[in-house]
Amino acid sequence: MISLKINGKVQQLDIAPDTPLLWALRDHLNMTGTKLGCGMALCGACTVHMNGTPVRSCSLPVSAVAGADIQTIETINSPAFNAVQQAWRDLDVVQCGYCQSGQIMSATALLQTNNNPTDEQIDAAMSGNLCRCATYHRIRAAIHQAADQLGEKV
Template identity: 60%
Template structure:
């Protein structure tokens, strides 16, 4: 089966019902997308499918079709994306486990809402769990990235 990940077409030999998460991690050796709950509830496995935030742990690879998949590795090659810079500026990560999913959800939000309110940020990010409780820093980082993209 062929899928497009971060702008490159890749061929994988997997069962059609294999979750995209395992295709990314095990077949393509892309370890940025994390396994959290396995039920699409925690957000650690968030990737973009044609720009929309999706949970890769519950998305069968057969559902991808011709869509473009973007992972945290495809957000920027050198960590220079405004969200990645804001995450560092605000010292968001503690354990870091959820951060790729948090950043990918935030990127999907900013793609459709360039200057979200705190309420819109909270609503968009509600499906991403941070066991360390860095939610205020996550919100501040998203605001900073939104402002950086406006200037």
């Protein structure tokens, strides 16, 4: 039995310790907002927050996250997340949408620690998230807009 803290709730799962967190979320907890892309932690579609830091859930065994605070896109709610969501809508960032939950989780983590990132800082923070539709310029513009929105609230 593995005990995980997911979205503020302790979950007891009867799964093997080497089960990837992604499969615990999707198959055992029915949280399908986190996507499988490559299965090798290279594309970022499976990004969740572990203790506030973006991590790739497809290659992270549940045994490595026991005791950590895991946040998925299903329940994240913060000023940074809300600003990112609004900017994504305003700038029509999404094309096919498959990678977007991972993109949004990475962008939110960036803005929670840096509310005025440069292009270079955005590119570095988002470098582990791939977009087959190549909406990178819209993603960067949306992160800047979200940062501007957050700056107005200060």
